[in-house]
Amino acid sequence: xxxxxxxxxxxxxxxxxxxxxxxxxxxxxxxxxxxxxxxxxxxxxxxxxxxxxxxxxxxxxxxxxxxxxxxxxxxxxxxxxxxxxxxxxxxxxxxxxxxxxxxxxxxxxxxxxxxxxxxxxxxxxxxxxxxxxxxxxxxxxxxxxxxxxxxxxxxxxxxxxxxxxxxxxxxxxxxxx
Amino acid sequence: xxxxxxxxxxxxxxxxxxxxxxxxxxxxxxxxxxxxxxxxxxxxxxxxxxxxxxxxxxxxxxxxxxxxxxxxxxxxxxxxxxxxxxxxxxxxxxxxxxxxxxxxxxxxx
Numbered sequence: 001x002x003x004x005x006x007x008x009x010x011x012x013x014x015x016x017x018x019x020x021x022x023x024x025x026x027x028x029x030x031x032x033x034x035x036x037x038x039x040x041x042x043x044x045x046x047x048x049x050x051x052x053x054x055x056x057x058x059x060x061x062x063x064x065x066x067x068x069x070x071x072x073x074x075x076x077x078x079x080x081x082x083x084x085x086x087x088x089x090x091x092x093x094x095x096x097x098x099x100x101x102x103x104x105x106x107x108x109x110x111x112x113x114x115x116x117x118x119x120x121x122x123x124x125x126x127x128x129x130x131x132x133x134x135x136x137x138x139x140x141x142x143x144x145x146x147x148x149x150x151x152x153x154x155x156x157x158x159x160x161x162x163x164x165x166x167x168x169x170x171x172x173x174x175x176x177x
Numbered sequence: 178x179x180x181x182x183x184x185x186x187x188x189x190x191x192x193x194x195x196x197x198x199x200x201x202x203x204x205x206x207x208x209x210x211x212x213x214x215x216x217x218x219x220x221x222x223x224x225x226x227x228x229x230x231x232x233x234x235x236x237x238x239x240x241x242x243x244x245x246x247x248x249x250x251x252x253x254x255x256x257x258x259x260x261x262x263x264x265x266x267x268x269x270x271x272x273x274x275x276x277x278x279x280x281x282x283x284x285x286x
Binding site: 019020022023026027030031033034039044048051052055056059060112113117118121122125136137140141168171172175 | 183185188189190191192193194195196200201202205206208209210212213214216217
């Protein structure tokens, strides 16, 4: 049998006992889950832990995925909950850790914006709460829709829009300070 | 830039530009799959142990029921010895049966 392309098809195969098929989902989405975790935690090691926990939990509860939403939405929801739990039980993040900072300081930002603007934006982002960071990561970086974010974070769509509006205001204010 | 408030599009572009890279570290996928395989193996082991425990408990209960029924019907010392020998035979047979079952379960793991 060839490699299935559809997520639901892969889920079905895993549920039928083909554990190795889960590897396709891991390869496909580990980067996205890791990205969300880094965005929320600003800590590469903890982000790796969250990524591992997310996939393990997804595997354990795969039978509860009915396909009502996209597999990524379901997976992101688990990742968001795991990362939020890490934020609650461990120190709050302040700055990007060394590994994250190194990759964040790639030329992409430096080429288009002056150094001061980049530093101000990083500082402004680091002042947001982990929940607001998750919203920013999902909406701007992962380009999820408001409806998907609402499902992942267990909020109403209106609430997501209002929070995004407030975050934008806060970021502008922090950057001007 | 400091003098004028940024519009939504510029803000979005700046957020994307300063975002940390989103590539999972090398080897993370392998570690995740190793954990999944370990988890699956442990789950199978737990199931096998539960199945074996259930089988053995049912076997022991059956032997006890037969033993009680037989002991109630014994009315002489000779009969008692014959009965005990018979019960010992049944117990040995059950142990062998359980042993086979255990071997089979272990082989399936």
